[in-house]
Amino acid sequence: xxxxxxxxxxxxxPSGFICHxxxxxxxxxKKQWENLLFKVKGVRVNMQRRFNKLLGLVLLLCxxxxxxxxxxxxxxxxxxxxxxxxxxxxxxxxxxFKAYSLSLTVAEIMHRAYKKLGIETKVQYVPGNRSLRxxxxxxxxGELFRIKGMSKDYPNLLRVPVPxxxxxxxxxxxxxxxxxxxxxxxxxxxxxFLRGFKxxxxxxxxxxxxxxxxxxxxxxxxARGRLDIVIESRIGGRIINTEKKQFSIKALEPPIDKIKIYxxxxxxxxxxxxxxxxxxxxxxxxxxxAEIVRQMAK
Numbered sequence: 631x632x633x634x635x636x637x638x639x640x641x642x643x644p645s646g647f648i649c650h651x652x653x654x655x656x657x658x659x660k661k662q663w664e665n666l667l668f669k670v671k672g673v674r675v676n677m678q679r680r681f682n683k684l685l686g687l688v689l690l691l692c693x694x695x696x697x698x699x700x701x702x703x704x705x706x707x708x709x710x711x712x713x714x715x716x717x718x719x720x721x722x723x724x725x726x727f728k729a730y731s732l733s734l735t736v737a738e739i740m741h742r743a744y745k746k747l748g749i750e751t752k753v754q755y756v757p758g759n760r761s762l763r764x765x766x767x768x769x770x771x772g773e774l775f776r777i778k779g780m781s782k783d784y785p786n787l788l789r790v791p792v793p794x795x796x797x798x799x800x801x802x803x804x805x806x807x808x809x810x811x812x813x814x815x816x817x818x819x820x821x822x823f824l825r826g827f828k829x830x831x832x833x834x835x836x837x838x839x840x841x842x843x844x845x846x847x848x849x850x851x852x853a854r855g856r857l858d859i860v861i862e863s864r865i866g867g868r869i870i871n872t873e874k875k876q877f878s879i880k881a882l883e884p885p886i887d888k889i890k891i892y893x894x895x896x897x898x899x900x901x902x903x904x905x906x907x908x909x910x911x912x913x914x915x916x917x918x919x920a921e922i923v924r925q926m927a928k
Contacts, residue, residue, distance in 0.1 A: 714747060717902065721750035725761040726774035727824055730845040732797075732866035735926040736775045739794060739919055740893060743909050747902075757843040758826015762787075765896060772895040777829050786897050792910045793890035794919070797863040799829065800881040802849070805858065810882050819858035822848045829889050830861045853877040861886065868927065 722744065726733045737753045744751045753774060756764065765773040766784040773780070773787055775794060781787055801810050809815060813833040823830040825841035840857060842848045845866065851857045859882075860867075867881055893910070895902060913919050 713901075714749070714905075717899075718748045721752065722771040722899070723752045723754060724772050724774040725754050725756060725765045725770035727755065727758045727761060727826065728844045729755040730866060731868040731926070732863055733774065735865055735923060736794060736891070738926060739913075739922050740774060742918070742922065743906065743913060746909050747905065758824055760826075762826065765894065768896055768898065770896070771899050772893065774893065775891045776894055777889055777891060780828070780894060787894040788897055788900055788903060790893040790895060790903055790907050790910065792907050792914065793892055794910065795865075795923070796888055796890050797865060798885040799887040799889055800862060800864050800867055800885055802852065802860040802862060802867050802879055802881055803858060804852065804855075804878055804880075808859065808882055810884060810886055813886060816859060816861075816886070820856070821859050821861060822851055822857040823861040824848070827861070829887070833887070834861075849879065852879060863889075865923065865927075 724737075724740065726737070733753075733755060737751075741751050754764075754770060761770075762773060762776075762780070762784055764770050766786045768786065773784075776787075778789065781789060801808065801816065808819065816834065817837050820838045820840070821830075821834055822840045822842065823834075824845065825843055827841070830839075831841075840851070842851070845862065848857070848860045848862075852860050864881060864885070893906075895906075910919075
C-alpha cells in the first residue's frame with residue numbers, strides 16, 4: 631500500500647492516513663458514548679448499535695483503501711514502463727517526526743534532491759513511532775530520515791546508501807555540574823528525548839527516561855526541572871536559541887555520540903534508489919547539503 635500514482639493518475643495514499651485518524655476518533659467517541667449512556671438502559675443499546683454500524687463503515691473504507699493502495703505498490707514495483715514519469719506526475723509523500731529544526735532541515739534537503747529528478751515532495755509530520763508504522767505499511771512513500779538498521783524491524787523500508795548528515799548527539803541541560811563521557815555517563819540523570827528516537831532508546835535502556843512527541847514539550851519539562859537532560863542533535867536543539875534562552879539551557883560538550891542519518895524508501899519505490907543515491911552523492915560532494923544546513927540555521 632503505497633502513496634503514489636494510481637491507474638487514474640490520482641493520489642491514493644492520504645486516504646490511508648485519514649482512515650487511521652477516523653478509526654482512532656471513532657474508538658474515542660465510542661468510549662465516551664459508553665461512559666455517558668452506561669446507566670441509561672434501552673437508549674444505550676440503541677445508540678450503541680448505531681455507533682457500531684458507523685464504526686463498521688469506517689473500517690470497511692479503511693480496508694478498501696488498503697486494498698487499492700496495495701494494487702498501486704504492485705503496479706509500481708512490477709512496471710518497467712512507468713519509470714520516473716509516474717512519480718513526476720503524482721509526486722511523493724514522506725513521513726517523519728513532528729516538525730522541528732532537524733526534520734525541517736532534512737525535508738529541505740530531500741525536496742531539493744527530488745526536484746533534480748523532476749519529482750515534487752510533501753512531508754507529513756507525525757509522532758516518531760507512528761511515522762515508522764505509516765511508512766512501513768505504505769501510507770507514505772518512505773521515511774524522511776532514520777539511523778542505519780531500521781529495515782530489520784521495518785522490512786518494507788529500504789535505506790538509500792548515502793548518509794544525509796552526520797549528527798552530533800548532544801545533552802541539553804540547565805545544570806553546570808554534569809560531565810558528559812558517552813552514553814553511560816547519563817545514567818544518574820532524568821533523561822528526555824523524542825518518542826521514536828531509536829538511537830537514544832537503544833543506548834538508555836535501564837535508565838530514567840521519558841519520551842515526548844515534540845521538542846517544545848521536552849524543553850518545557852527541562853525548563854521546569856522535571857528533566858535533567860534532553861537528548862537531541864545539535865541541529866534539532868536549535869529551538870533553545872529562541873524559545874528557552876531565558877532558562878539558561880545549553881548544549882553540554884563534548885557530544886554524547888555522532889550518528890549518521892539516512893533516507894528510506896518503501897520497497898514499492900525501490901527503482902528510485904540508484905538514481906537518488908547518485909543525486910545525493912553529488913549534493914554532498916558539491917557542498918550543497920552543507921549549504922542547506924547553514925541556510926536553515928539562520
